[in-house]
Amino acid sequence: MIVDSLDILRRRRSAKWRAYPDDVLPLFVAEMDVPLAPAVADVLRAAVEASDTGYSAAGPELGAAVAGFAGRRWGWEVDPGRVTPVADVGVGVVELLRVLTRAGDAVVISPPVYPPFFHWAAEAGAQLREVPLTKDLRLDLAGLESAFAARPAVYVLCNPHNPVGRVHSRDELAALVTLASRYGVTIVSDEIHGPLVLPGATFTPFLSLPGAAEVGVSLVSASKAFNLAGLKCAAVVEGNRPLTASFPPDVRWRTGHFGLLATVAAFTHGDEWLDGLLGFLDERRTHLDELLHTQMPWISWRPPQATYLAWLDCRAGDADGEPAELFLERGRVALEPGLKFGAAGVGHVRLNFGTSGAILEEAVTRMARAVR
Ligand SMILES: Cc1ncc(COP(=O)(O)O)c(C=O)c1O
Structure with a gap:
């Protein structure tokens, strides 16, 4: 291992x-210092053998793999048609922020948090607002309500939360859905660490909550759990609002071919x-x-x-x-x-x-x- x-x-x-x-x-x-999962190593080895090193193809495989994994592991029903490949989670969040914000709009985050969260809003031309976690490292729902009352465009949720390792509870996330609906804020949920929930905790995908599809969009990836960060593939999972259709057309060509192959193998055969x-x-x-x-x-x-x-x-x-x-x-x-x-x-x-x-x-x- x-x-x-x-x-x-x-x-x-x-x-x-x-x-x-x-x-x-x-x-x-x-x-991580892990060797690759055998299913991932096999698919990459076969691609090298076949000199299969071109662009990633826009097929149905990623959607099917994400939907299968989400259903088996979390009971979350994902519509494969709502899954769009992107180069990585950072690229996905920035492209979503470009669609969801206009110049000067605010984007809220909850530090301490993964450092690029501080840079993504600026990349999309938005302003950053911070609502830190509480002293016991939970979402500060009262603080978020005050911040949401000023009508920011987006809250970028880290679910589970890096670096503190918290898995937000179903009740906390349900409260976030209520706040987002009340104040018209879109929740962009970064769920890259979702597959890494450890024994003793239960992961709740944001979009699996009632009402969340009206206010949210998620990013999932195999890259942390299967150690594939250099291969460059993540997936946007939309709620009810079509967002990826507004991405610039070239975004589609930036996903790594090896990343997509490895992600499909990991999510399909990696349990x-x-x-x-x-x-x-x-x-x-x-x-x-x-x-x-x-x-x-x-x-x-x-x-x-x-x-x-x-x-x-x-x-x-x-x-x-x-x-x-x-x-x-x-x-x-x-x-x-x-x-x-x-x-x-x-x-x-x-x-x-x-x-x-x-x-x-x-x-x-x-x-x-x-x-x-
Ligand atoms: C919360 C979170 N989001 C995103 C990333 C980076 O993901 P990617 O390499 O797909 O942009 C990391 C990496 O550790 C992370 O912890």
Whole structure:
């Protein structure tokens, strides 16, 4: 389920393995140390064998694969005709914002949140408004109601929420549907981490809620759960309002052919592999809790309900400076600095535990040594 040899991992040429020198353990960007799911490897291998490296084709396969996966795993009935491929989730959100906003319209987000959320509104010519999560890292529904009363065009929801790992509850999402309907706000739901909901939590796809199709549009992807980020494919799932028909015609050519092939294979034949991965990540989550408890008990965190990303509050430590810098400079462990996720991230780091037990243990040991 995991590649545990650093020598083998360092042969990878992706961002995770090329951003830092070899003495650094890279636990920053959201890539996992897994080997590809066999169904995905097979389809890619066959494409290479056939020199099948042209443009992605606009066929019905992606819609059928997304609908099958959503139905089996979440009981969410997706109309395959409402599924549109895009190059990645970021491209999908920006193109949706271009359709949904006019110059000067506001787009609301809830930090701490995945850093590109801060840039997407500007790319589409819109203004950003922040309604941070509450202290216990939930959606601030009262704050969102105040913000929605000023009639922003869009709220970009992170469901489940990176970096805090929260799986928003059905009731919270239903309240969001009510607010969006009341104030005429469109909800763009980024559900890239939906397939990574861990044992103990239940994922509610936004569009599966009553009334959500009138106010929402979602983005799904196999790229986080199956480690396919470099292949460039995600899917927009529309509600009742046609939006992708207004995308510029060239958007259709920007999806990666390998990404689309891999996504269809993952969503069609990847359930068993994904179940194994979720079991593995559940173990790593417990393992990390034990390691932090014994080596750095002053770090506080809520083990995430989804993802392989841990949001660590290091403010109780007496170390000077930003913790990510300290862990990198003295410990040679690369983590994401909390401030990248917004002002609420001060004193925090985000750690990627999608790695072997041995690497995780070594990383935490180095981190503890760095602050001693
Ligand atoms: C919430 C969220 N959205 C989007 C992305 C990036 O997705 P893509 O590479 O498909 O743009 C990530 C990557 O980690 C993410 O965490």
